[in-house]
Every structure is written in C-alpha cells, then in structure tokens.
Amino acid sequence: xxxxxxxxxxGWKTLEKLGFQQEKLIDDIAVRQAESAxxxxxxxxxxxxxxxxxxxxxxxxxxxxLPAHVGAQAPISLEQCVPFTxxxxxxxxxxxxxxxxxxxxxxxxxxxxxx
Numbered sequence: 001x002x003x004x005x006x007x008x009x010x011g012w013k014t015l016e017k018l019g020f021q022q023e024k025l026i027d028d029i030a031v032r033q034a035e036s037a038x039x040x041x042x043x044x045x046x047x048x049x050x051x052x053x054x055x056x057x058x059x060x061x062x063x064x065x066l067p068a069h070v071g072a073q074a075p076i077s078l079e080q081c082v083p084f085t086x087x088x089x090x091x092x093x094x095x096x097x098x099x100x101x102x103x104x105x106x107x108x109x110x111x112x113x114x115x
Contacts, residue, residue: 037105044102053098060095063088 043049065088067081 034105034109037101040098040101041105044098053095053102056095056098060088060091065089065092 044053065085067076067084
C-alpha cells in the first residue's frame with residue numbers, strides 16, 4: 001500500500017475535485033436564479049403585473065427619499081431624517097431588485113467560459 005504524496009493530497013486531483021464541486025454549485029445557483037426570475041416574469045409580465053410594477057415604481061422610485069418636511073423647509077433634525085431616508089432607500093432597493101431580476105430574465109443565458 002502506498003501512501004498518498006503531498007502532490008496527491010494538495011495537487012491536481014484535489015484541485016480538479018474542488019473545481020468540479022464549485023462548478024456544480026455555480027450551476028445549482030444558476031438554476032435557482034433562473035427559476036426565480038421566471039416567476040418574476042410570470043407575475044410582472046402580465047398587463048396586471050405591469051400595472052402593479054408601475055404603481056410600485058411610482059410609490060417608491062418616483063418619490064424623494066427625504067421626508068416631505070425637508071422639501072417644505074420645516075424644521076427637522078438629522079435624527080428624524082436619517083431613519084426615514086434609510087427606510088425609503090430600502091423600499092427603493094426592493095423595487096430596483098424586482099426590475100433587475102426581470103431584465104436579467106429577459107436576456108439570453110451567458111455562454112460558459114473555457115468549454
């Protein structure tokens with residue numbers, strides 16, 4: 001019986017095995033993302049879904065992230081303004097993510113590199 005050499009343990013065999021595992025993991029993630037994207041397109045691809053998306057855009061991206069008091073030049077402290085602005089930016093991020101997922105789903109899948 002021969003013991004494995006350092007090259008066998010930390011060499012090409014190990015790297016190839018890890019590479020295959022990484023490739024499978026990436027493929028699994030890509031499948032899950034494609035399935036999720038297809039759901040978003042199914043929901044927001046209908047006329048009703050498009051209308052809902054337009055409402056979401058109008059209520060989030062179409063509004064200022066600052067409280068209305070700021071625009072009216074009413075006195076407001078930074079401690080009052082910051083939490084509201086962070087909350088509004090979070091709302092915007094959700095709608096932007098929906099839009100990004102839909103746009104990504106409409107693009108053709110990327111070609112695999114190196115094969």
